[in-house]
Amino acid sequence: MSPLRYILLRLALALPTMLILLTVVFLILRVIPGNPIEAMVGQKAPPEYIQQLMEQTGLNKPLYVQYLDYIRGVFTGDLGRSFIDNRPVIADIMDRFPATVELAVFSFLVSIAIGHALAFLAAYFRRNVDEAVRLYAIIAYILFIPFFGLALQLIFGVYLRWLPIGGRITPGLEPPHITGLYVVDAAISGDWPALVSALKHLALPSITLGIVISGVFTRFIRNNMVKTLEEDFITTYRAAGLPRWRVLMRAYRAALVPTITMMGLQLALLLQGAVLTETTFSWPGLGTLLLERIQYLDYPTVQGVVIFYVLIVVFINIAVDLVNLAVDPRLRRGVWQ
Amino acid sequence: MPPVLVVEGLRLYYGMGKDVVKAVDGVSLELDRGEVLAVVGESGSGKSSLGYAIMRLLPENAVLYDGRILLHDGGAEFDIVSMDEEALRRDVRWKRISMVFQASMNAIDPVSTIGDFIYRIVREHRPDLDKRRGLAAAAEAIKSVGLPVSVLDMYPFELSGGMKQRVMIALALILRPLVVILDEPTSALDVITQANVISLLKSLRGDVSMILITHDLALASEIADRIAVMYAGKIVEIGPSDAVLTSPRHPYTGALLESTPTLRQDRALSSIPGRVPSLIRPPPGCRFHPRCGHAMDICRREEPPMVDVGPGHRAACWLLRT
């Protein structure tokens, strides 16, 4: 099977999941008490106006017609228009998406850096170090993002005044729009003040989310390494006189496939944590968009963001599979030949 | 010339909960240059543990490790038990003593090609070899065990058990060590592959000193210059192969030989009456006494000493003292 066919197959397999999720979200939104039109214009608006809005948004049609219209739209790439600002939903999403990507990528980097460093220390020294790392992992795992974020905001933002506690960048410093990722755009255009400001704004949210996710990473990588260290080929390496840290590297390498798979799964969790992190740090990403619009019962936007999240997860899974194919000789020889 | 390897009073105990497993309990032996010494005994007698102890490859639950293991190389002497870990790693492991592990089907790195795997180990001790020359050396070694060079580009999951065993033998020999410990090198293989590996081992005789751990007395008689018989963590008889096989002096050796009537079979030695004793609470006195037809009073109380019973032939049994 060629990589391209493989990707297409994976996407096709993701379709039923997406359809089910869409349906569930569609129904839940309509079960939530409240009327989106009233949420928009208030109860005192003239009835003719409300009627006009109902027609404009299609809310006057029977539910199943709304549903079929919506599904048809989704599969032709049309997510509809927001009830709130009447812009195409996709435009709102695209405005916010880069902020979420930036936060997710930096948080992920923080968590793999911490996860690897601690896992290697634990596997190398074992005993007390191992216990300490285990404790860290448990604490990191149970941290509640809004509280932990608030604590960091108080310490580093309010008390020490080292770092900003909200937003993506100091207003006015926004770099020219190229990718929408401020860090990348600022770097490409050589805009140092923007770069520094963007990184400073990223620091607290990505450390907050990165630490929370690092708990699972640490534990998983450490467990994989320690388990692999009991395998026979490790004895060969020890007998052959490889230094301890190199033996550890080989154990890590042999356990790389499950590690990458787990990291991919955690990325989905990371997106979930990103919603909380975004609200804690007023980060203008998809998560804040979602929460804002749920309040107004902006059905098309909420549905659109959910689809988008699912798509991200599907693509992450495909990416994980592709990376694993590169890393696992067994898969590589089996699938590509 | 001094023996290449001298082992004196070697002990290796494992912790198991509150218990202590005395897997190697006071083993002494010598190995001459180019000699093949077979270590035979029933399953659980501590043969593999002896091999690991000689390499100082201790599991995490090792609770006691002492005695002396002296390795002589020219004028240099290495005391394996007490030497510094880093020196052991650098000067002894693989360079001077290597090992082919029992059931070594998973002894090869699963995510490396055979070539990378061998080179990774060679490079550790021969930093002067660049990758090209390291792989050339690996190719030589692979050919010397009768495998095609194409094996170097393969992963272990693409090789049969016999091929992996040969790879491990090639790897054990590639640095031209003084001593190779071979732990049941043929037991996991089918009959034809066994025959191949045996003739390979025969062709290696004289070049390196070998400690051949096996429960296959036929294999021992075919290849070994001397045979050591191990029982419950101790060596009970050791001597030239002919002497041990034709005129065994320890009752346990006799029982072992009787349980292998055809001398050309590869099966577990299970037909000696009674069970292998517990290494946690070994029988007092002579450890073989619960199963020995000649057991006397003294056998239950006192441990028999090793006595000379012929040229280079020693055994530990009270029958030999009276």
Ligand SMILES: Nc1ncnc2c1ncn2[C@@H]1O[C@H](COP(=O)(O)OP(=O)(O)OP(=O)(O)O)[C@@H](O)[C@H]1O
């Ligand atoms: N790490 C360990 N911890 C506890 N007990 C162990 C450990 N390794 C081996 N043993 C026990 O020590 C005894 C000797 O084991 P060893 O593997 O050395 O025997 P062996 O003679 O090689 O047997 P076999 O012929 O089956 O390979 C056995 O009772 C075994 O269960």
Ligand code: SF4
């Ligand atoms: S010492 Fe006694 S029990 Fe042990 S082998 Fe000799 S006769 Fe048998």
Ligand SMILES: [Mg+2]
């Ligand atoms: Mg064994």
